[in-house]
Amino acid sequence: MKIIASTNFKHGRKAFEKLKGYDVPDAFAGYFIGVGWATLYNGDDCEMVALEELNPDAPPAAREGDTLEVQDAAINQESQHG
Amino acid sequence: MAKRSLAAMMDKYLDGFKTGGAAVGPANKMVVCSAEPTTFTEGNATFALADVAMAGADFTIAAGDGAGNVARKVTMAAKNAVPVDTSGTATHVALLDTANSLLLLVTTCTSQALTSGNTVNIPAWKLEVAAPT
Numbered sequence: 001m002k003i004i005a006s007t008n009f010k011h012g013r014k015a016f017e018k019l020k021g022y023d024v025p026d027a028f029a030g031y032f033i034g035v036g037w038a039t040l041y042n043g044d045d046c047e048m049v050a051l052e053e054l055n056p057d058a059p060p061a062a063r064e065g066d067t068l069e070v071q072d073a074a075i076n077q078e079s080q081h082g
Numbered sequence: 083m084a085k086r087s088l089a090a091m092m093d094k095y096l097d098g099f100k101t102g103g104a105a106v107g108p109a110n111k112m113v114v115c116s117a118e119p120t121t122f123t124e125g126n127a128t129f130a131l132a133d134v135a136m137a138g139a140d141f142t143i144a145a146g147d148g149a150g151n152v153a154r155k156v157t158m159a160a161k162n163a164v165p166v167d168t169s170g171t172a173t174h175v176a177l178l179d180t181a182n183s184l185l186l187l188v189t190t191c192t193s194q195a196l197t198s199g200n201t202v203n204i205p206a207w208k209l210e211v212a213a214p215t
Contacts, residue, residue, distance in 0.1 A: 007198065010116035010131060010170035035195040037169055056173035056193075058118040 001029035004041040012054040021046030028054055085214040086151040092211045093143055096156040099177060099186065099209075100141035109177035109186050112136050112161060114202060116170040118190075122183045125176040132202050134164045136177070150213025160206040169198045175207070 002023050005016040011032070016022060021041045024032070028049075032038040052059070102108035114132040119125035126133075136158070146153025158177070172194045177187040189207060196202055 007169050009198075010129060010168055012171070012173075013117045013129070015128075031195075035197070037195075056117040056171075058120045061120075 001026045002041040002043070002046050003029050003032055003038040004043070004046075005032075005038050007037055009037045012056045014049055014053040022049050023047065024049045024054070025051060084151055087214050089145075089152045089154055092152070092154040095211065096141075096143045096154060096209070099156055099158075100138050100143065102179070105182055106184060107179050107182075107186060108138060109136050109141070109179055111178040111180050112158065112204065113176045113178060114164070114166075114172045114191070114196070114204065115174040115176055115188075116172065118174050118188060119176050119185055122178060122185045125178055125185045125188070126180070126183075129174070131168050131170045131172055131196050132164045132166045134161045134204070146210045146212070147208075148210060148212050150215065153210060153213045155208045155210040157206055157208045160204060162203045163201040164204060166196045166198050166200050166202055170196060172196050172202070175204065 002021060004021045005018050008018050009016050011028070016037070021043050023046045029038070033040065098107040099109045112134050113125050113130050115125060115129035116131055117129045119129050140159040142157045144155060144157070146155040172191055175189050175191050176185060178184065179186055187209060
């Protein structure tokens with residue numbers, strides 16, 4: 001849902017700037033509008049906000065030596081007779 | 083069989099928030115943040131919504147609430163009517179050492195919308211060092 005910020009505000013790791021348009025997930029748009037920080041926006045000039053930016057938790061730190069979980073692959077061969 | 087840790091040793095760590103040590107601490111600023119800060123800059127500016135100064139008297143070290151031998155805790159004093167500098171959704175509270183530009187401790191809080199110009203009350207909270215198990 002597109003919104004335009006009525007004031008500067010921060011949510012999660014994202015800082016929203018007053019009078020700038022954003023495209024955010026519907027639940028967040030409803031919350032921002034409900035608390036009076038934004039209004040609905042019909043314009044096209046808006047920044048897409050990724051869900052991860054709205055998550056208040058820090059992303060997991062990169063670690064060395066991580067082991068991937070790799071699934072086996074198989075090619076099924078069919079023999080035909082005749 | 084029971085395990086035990088010397089309370090005075092555990093208090094050395096907790097006292098770091100209250101009085102500090104060599105180039106670390108004390109905690110002299112408490113900040114309400116919109117996200118989990120992982121650096122001093124994030125805690126002090128990027129995610130900061132409201133902040134208040136802290137002093138040694140704001141930290142009380144005592145026996146912990148947990149079981150075992152011997153839990154210890156430091157309780158951070160409540161701070162009321164802290165001005166909200168930037169509107170946002172509070173999710174974390176951090177303790178900073180601004181003299182050394184260090185992010186000392188981060189905890190979570192209930193998600194709460196804060197509006198610039200209003201004030202926020204930060205209740206007392208604690209950091210507990212559990213007894214060895």
